[in-house]
Amino acid sequence: MKGYKVYILKSQSIVISRDVVFHEGIFPFHSINTSEVSIDFFPDICLPRGSSISSPDSSAQFDVFRIPSRMQDTEPTVGVGVPIEPVIETVTDPVHEPIPELPTKGVMQNVEPVVVPDLVHDRVSSNFAEPVAELVNNHVLPANVKPVVEHVSLDDSLHVHGSSIEPEPRRSTRVAKKPSYLHQYYCNVASSSCSYPIEHQIVSSSVSPSHATFLANLCSTSExxxxxxxxxxxxxxxxxxxxxxxxxxxxxxxxxSIPPGKQPIDCKWVYRIKHNSDGTIDRYKARLVAKGFTQVEGIDYTDTFSPVAKMTSFKVLLSLAAVHGWHLLQLDVNNAFLNGTLDEEVYMKLPLGYETTVQGNDLVCKLQKSIYGLKQASRQWFQTFHAVVLQFGFVQSPSEHSLFIKGCGDDLVALLVYVDDVVIAGKHLDSLLAVQNFLKSHFKLKELGPLKYFPGFEVSRQPDGISLCQRHYALQLLEETGSLGKKPAALPIVANHKLSIHDGELLPDPQVYRRLVGRLLYLTHTRPDITCVVHQLSQFVSTPRLPHLNAAHHLLSYIKKAPGLGLFFHSKANLQLSCFVDSDYSACPDTRRSITGFCTYLGTNLISWKSKKQHTMSRSTCEAEYRAMASATCELVWLAALLSSFHIDTSPVFLYCDNQAALHLASNQVFHERSKHIEVDCHFVREKLNSGFLKLFHIRSQGQLADIFTKALHLPSFSAFLLKMGLIDVHPSPS
Structure with a gap:
């Protein structure tokens, strides 16, 4: 119930109020009259048609206008001992007419203050005196008429006591308004407030003003x-x-016109906003992309392979730049794929918004150059770029085909290409500008200045190092999934919780889950803390179920807690390559296979990590750890070769494991019942150990950093490992 409708005589308005008291023992129409004046408290009230008011004693027709019989009538007085004769008016007009107002001149000039006694029975509370006083006070009396309310004793018969005057009741100062349904229009919108706004999780007070402006501009645009x-x-x-x-x-x-027997591929527009180094909008980029997934092998394309820079290579480059103090410049090649030529005959539908003057039926575009989206477009572009870069004296790295190196020592210049984004790193800025001018003479480039925003990655240069995070990408993910108002979670997944392929109901639309997992996979490039959970979620993309989706949404709540959490590459780190490796024996509840987890450091800078289910079932914890060591050794061999491209020697490489049996198995050529069935390729660890490339160390389980990649940990252990891994949030929340 909202309240009672109350009519206010003074303002002549109707309000709805809950603060209403019903006085059933007092009738408001009982007037106090004198022989010379009749006091009407309701001058605007009209009586029903044909009704009349007569003396209460002469007619029983209007008994309702009398005070109940339980309340004894007393004779009001004017002044002291002066009786007041009742004056009754009769309404005879059939039309509704108001009772005449009180006269204010003549006989009222010398009237003394009116004393209104309480009409109280022994069973009626004395509080009824206040409504009566308010009833009198609310009426507009003559200037010289002062109503006085006196209390009557409950023990004696009704009579007047003393001459004490009750103070007037306090009037409300609240402004009365009409109900909304009395307005010409109204709209009752339910007010809602978010208990956990995203503003509490994004703070830029810890970064420089210029970088804070860059982040604000980055988040203020939409595509x-x-x-x-x-x-x-x-x-x-x-x-x-x-x-x-x-x-x-x-x-x-x-x-x-399309030839007979040919099937054109479709195309679409992709929109991106290009930013300057200070975060301001440089230009609005609309890119026409072919839907290459409809191409047919052997007809529309043949070879498609094209090298793309690995994110681990990008993190290695940032780590070296932080340690050596290298400059970092970023370039963007305009319409990069249009620089490649096509060897196949490809037809495409006319783009939306394109107008042509060519007349004919079934008009299509016969492609003469590769465009974005074609399966062979990236290959054609990279071949063109590769030929140009080699002309300037760069050497392609055998371990990372998207990395080109020129010179050595302080004169070293590194060039990393990711599709059409190019990063140049080196000690001397003049050398970098020379490379930039050379590329500008062959391609149409956009100079973006110092590296700040690589595709999806935010790079912040600080005096003590370089930070790398995906804050903008994480906020976009939270916005797309409607998770900006979620309550932040302290853990990415409930401790010791394992997902199964058989639990829960199947999702009606698995595409939602698959897209979400794909977005989360890209976020793991800078968030090793969610790698283990995303690895579990990615195992159910074929048949996702409700518990899997709930776990993914819980992970989003954890991401909201610190969307700016990421890596930090210290400038004072050494160049020692080390790795922590661990496994969770028989962790998968469906296949009983073990989970491999490892993380690799360059000095104190985290550059690589992985969480992956093993291909075969292990019969013991020793075998599971030994297989994990083999996987980590493969990663170390590749990283050592990559660092050798920068003329950096990292041998020996340190490998930390918390399983003594696995360490003994790698160090000694012993075959026994628990290890004779292990495949020969796992003994790859022993070979690298004997060659001096690898050096093994035992570590206690409490210090095993790779434990976070194998299982869901409790909050104290999880927080401690995050601190040891060197993850920081350059945008910490106030909480």
Whole structure:
């Protein structure tokens, strides 16, 4: 119940109030009259048609206008001992007419203050005196008429006591308003508030003002997903026209009628906002992308392989840049894929918004150059870029084909290419600018200045090192999944919780789960703390169930706790390559296979980690640990070769394990009942150990950092491992 409708005589308005007291022992129409004046408390109230008021004693028709018989009538007085004769008016007009107002002149000039006694029975509370006083006070009396309310004893008969005057009751100062349904229009919107706003988790007070401005500009823009969204905005319409104009100038296609037997592929628009180094918008980029997944091998394409920079290589480059104090510059190649030529005959449908003057039926675009989205486009572009870079004296790294090195020592210049984004690192800025000018003479480049935003990664240069995180990407993920208002979680998954392929109901739309897991996989490049959970979630993308989706949403709550958590590469770290390896024996509840987990450091900088289920079932913890050591050794061999491209020697490499049996098995050529069935490739560890490349160390389980990649830990252990791994949040929350 909202309240009672109350009519206020003074303001002539109707309000709804819960603060209502019903005085059933007092009738408001019982007037106090004198022989010379009739006091009407309700001058605007009209009586029903045809009704009349007569003396209460002469007619029983209007008994309802009398005070109940339980309350004895007393004779009001004016002044002291002056009786007041009742004056009764009769309404005879059939039309509703108000009772005449009180006269204010003449006979009222010399009237003494009116004393209104309480009409109280022995069973009626004396509190009824207050409503009567309020009833009198609310009425507009003549200036010289002062109503006085006196209390009557409950023990004696009704009579007047003393001359004490009760103070007037306090009037409410609240402004009365009409109900919303009396307005011309109203809209009752339920007020809602978020208990855990995202603003409490994103704070930029710990970063420089320039970087805080960069982050604010980065998060203040949004990009459309579909053509019908972008075509409404003039900046995106202009961007699409620029893209089509550039393709026509480069003679990317020719408009023809499709030959018989040929099937054209479709295309779509992709929209991106390019930012300057200070975070301001550089340009709106609309890119036409072919839907290459509809191409047929042998008809539309043949070879498709193209090297792409690994994220581990990018982290190694940042770690070396922090230690050696290298400069980092970023370049963006405009329309990079248009620099490659096609060897196959490919037809594409006309893009949305494209107008042509060619006449004919079934018009399509016959591609003459590769565009984004074609299966062979990346390969054609990289071949062109590779040939140009070699002309400047760069040498391609045999361990990372997207990495090019020139010179050595302080004159070393490293170039890393990720599709059409190029990062140049080196000690001397002049050498980097020379490389930049050389590439600018062959390609249309956009100089983005110091490295701050690599695709999905935020890079922040600080005096004591370089931080790397995916804060903007994490906030976008939370916004897309509707998790900005979730309560932050302290752990990525409940401790000791394991997911099974048989638990729960199947999801009606598995695409939602698959897309979410794919987004989370990209976030693990800078978040080793969620790697183990995402590894578990990725095992159920074929048949996801409700518990798997609930676990994914719980992980989003954990990500909200610290969206800016990421890696930090210290400038004072050494270049010793070391690795921590561990396994969780028979961890999978469905296959009973063990989980391998390891993390690799370059000095104190974390550069690589992995959490993966083993391919075969292990018969003992020794075998599970030994297989994990073999996987970690493979990673160490590759990292050592990658560092050798920078002319850095890291041997011997340190490997830390908490299983004594596995260490003895690797150190000694002993075959017994527990190890004779192990495959020969696992003894790869022993070979590297004997060659001097590897050095094994035993570590206690309490200090095994790789334990976080094998199982769900409790909060104290989880927090301690995060601290030891060197993860920091450059945007810590106030809590």
């Amino acid at each position: 459309p997903f579909f053509y019908h969204q972008a075509v409404r905005l003039p900046e995106w319409r202009a961007a699409m026209q620029d893209e089509l104009r550039a393709m026509e100038m480069l003679q990317t296609w020719s408009v023809v």
